[in-house]
Amino acid sequence: MRSFFFVCLLLVGLACPALSAAQNPFQRTPLAENAALQYWQAFAQMQSLDKDQMKVLEEWNTVSLDDPAVKKVLDAGQSSLMYLHRGARMKQCDWGLDYGDGISMLMPHLAKARDLARLAALHGRQEFERGSPKLARGDATSIMVLARHVGRDPTMICVLVRFGIEGLAVDLFAPHVTELKAPYSQAVAMFEALPPAPGVLQTLVVEKNYFAAWIAKKLREEEARQPGAGLTLWKNFVLGADVPEAIKQLKIEEAIRRTEELLPVYDELAKLVALPKDQFDAQYPAFIQKAKEANPVAGLIVPAVDQLLAKERRHQARLAMSMAATAVAEGGPDKLKDIKDPFGDGPFTYRQLDKGFELQSKLLFEGQPVTLKAGQGAKK
Amino acid sequence: MNDEIDSLEAELAALAPRDLSPQLAGRIAAELEQEGPAPLRRWRLGQVLAAIAVGAVAASAVAAAWLWRNDQRTAQADSPAAPIALPVATAFDPALPSVWTFRRAADEPAGQLDGLLDRHSGRTRLEQPHYVQIRGFGASDVERNDLLGEL
Numbered sequence: 001m002r003s004f005f006f007v008c009l010l011l012v013g014l015a016c017p018a019l020s021a022a023q024n025p026f027q028r029t030p031l032a033e034n035a036a037l038q039y040w041q042a043f044a045q046m047q048s049l050d051k052d053q054m055k056v057l058e059e060w061n062t063v064s065l066d067d068p069a070v071k072k073v074l075d076a077g078q079s080s081l082m083y084l085h086r087g088a089r090m091k092q093c094d095w096g097l098d099y100g101d102g103i104s105m106l107m108p109h110l111a112k113a114r115d116l117a118r119l120a121a122l123h124g125r126q127e128f129e130r131g132s133p134k135l136a137r138g139d140a141t142s143i144m145v146l147a148r149h150v151g152r153d154p155t156m157i158c159v160l161v162r163f164g165i166e167g168l169a170v171d172l173f174a175p176h177v178t179e180l181k182a183p184y185s186q187a188v189a190m191f192e193a194l195p196p197a198p199g200v201l202q203t204l205v206v207e208k209n210y211f212a213a214w215i216a217k218k219l220r221e222e223e224a225r226q227p228g229a230g231l232t233l234w235k236n237f238v239l240g241a242d243v244p245e246a247i248k249q250l251k252i253e254e255a256i257r258r259t260e261e262l263l264p265v266y267d268e269l270a271k272l273v274a275l276p277k278d279q280f281d282a283q284y285p286a287f288i289q290k291a292k293e294a295n296p297v298a299g300l301i302v303p304a305v306d307q308l309l310a311k312e313r314r315h316q317a318r319l320a321m322s323m324a325a326t327a328v329a330e331g332g333p334d335k336l337k338d339i340k341d342p343f344g345d346g347p348f349t350y351r352q353l354d355k356g357f358e359l360q361s362k363l364l365f366e367g368q369p370v371t372l373k374a375g376q377g378a379k380k
Numbered sequence: 381m382n383d384e385i386d387s388l389e390a391e392l393a394a395l396a397p398r399d400l401s402p403q404l405a406g407r408i409a410a411e412l413e414q415e416g417p418a419p420l421r422r423w424r425l426g427q428v429l430a431a432i433a434v435g436a437v438a439a440s441a442v443a444a445a446w447l448w449r450n451d452q453r454t455a456q457a458d459s460p461a462a463p464i465a466l467p468v469a470t471a472f473d474p475a476l477p478s479v480w481t482f483r484r485a486a487d488e489p490a491g492q493l494d495g496l497l498d499r500h501s502g503r504t505r506l507e508q509p510h511y512v513q514i515r516g517f518g519a520s521d522v523e524r525n526d527l528l529g530e531l
Binding site: 058084099100102103104105106107108110111112114115155156157160161164211218233236240303304307308314 | 398465466467469470471476477478479480482483484486487493494496497498499500501511
């Protein structure tokens with residue numbers, strides 16, 4: 001009986017805050033714990049940039065920090081950076097994308113997030129130059145978290161923009177790796193604590209169900225709504241000089257049928273992408289050639305997965321090398337013996353430079369080995 | 381005067397309470413037996429308090445639900461009867477950051493995606509749309525530009 005009484009009191013206790021929250025609009029609700037809200041405030045605070053300031057952001061890694069435009073950009077960006085750091089502290093991020101919009105879905109946050117990351121990278125570079133590696137490290141960490149938050153949506157574009165933003169963090173971090181004096185184990189732990197983000201493989205389900213299937217459904221709906229409207233919609237898909245004439249001339253029924261026939265191709269593609277790199281590389285060319293011969297619409301709608309995977313692997317190699325660079329900075333090149341190149345049988349290749357050093361992976365991207373220069377920004 | 385009072389006092393002093401009748405004593409004993417021992421009485425007190433607590437919970441829940449419903453009603457009453465689905469033409473408008481325009485850029489040689497991101501950052505002038513109008517009453521260019529916000 002006593003426990004029943006306490007349960008009742010507990011319920012009253014729980015109900016009262018809920019009631020007061022309903023009455024008090026100024027109290028934070030769980031909805032406020034969404035990093036995207038902080039990031040959008042950061043975007044809103046980013047002023048319109050003139051031509052010189054745009055160039056500063058674009059060339060954040062090479063522009064002279066004595067350039068007066070740099071000071072203007074950084075001064076104006078203080079609030080945006082504050083909101084960036086706030087957002088990066090939050091675990092949850094939901095950009096509120098509506099996948100029901102299919103290929104019409106708008107993603108205005110991507111360009112904004114890329115620019116915000118560039119602003120933070122410029123600030124971080126300035127902090128390194130000023131001799132404040134801890135502040136710079138905070139910028140690099142927030143950039144990485146922003147990248148993961150942007151990349152949480154399993155679409156090809158979000159994944160690509162994530163690679164781009166994480167790449168900014170690597171470009172900021174690597175030249176100054178010797179100044180950070182961060183242990184390799186700590187760098188690995190920090191990397192593993194980042195929010196998870198899907199890769200190319202995970203995007204194929206969305207590509208199939210929300211984009212390819214959506215196109216077929218929309219063509220059918222438009223044609224049912226008004227005869228001829230489906231074909232008009234199809235003509236929008238096939239705009240562009242690179243689309244074969246045979247596809248442009250398809251009748252609406254055939255366009256729908258061909259698009260629907262592509263859906264199983266995505267399932268086969270997913271199996272292929274899940275294979276080890278050497279097996280994928282061996283099997284993909286024949287697979288995609290066969291798919292395009294059987295259904296020319298494949299070339300229009302199915303993404304160029306080989307290119308996307310190549311970018312994903314290069315990105316993975318650069319991330320791995322940036323952490324390996326931490327180990328070299330901590331204990332010298334001998335430390336590399338314990339770290340395996342994810343795309344080779346042994347460690348990364350080390351080369352001493354006049355200033356800093358270079359790591360090289362066995363992975364080839366566009367015919368060239370993927371490399372990372374590190375430590376070249378260190379002060380004497 | 382004093383004599384009268386003294387006699388009344390004497391009469392009152394002589395009054396004594398009557399003994400309880402055996403029937404009354406029996407009834408009281410029976411009542412006490414029915415009420416039971418002390419812990420049982422505390423249990424009844426607990427029941428009363430629990431009932432009050434449950435009542436408070438229920439009242440809180442009803443009040444919260446009422447406030448929430450009022451909020452919902454306000455939101456519904458304020459929402460316009462405008463469509464909430466994006467027009468399909470949005471996908472093909474190069475001025476908008478749609479999945480389709482991004483996808484086409486990603487399939488192009490390196491640099492196209494960055495160029496598109498630059499364009500949606502407001503770095504370069506947006507191209508004039510050249511898509512085919514799908515619906516007669518699709519969103520206007522002004523409405524679409526509103527979707528861009530400060531892009």
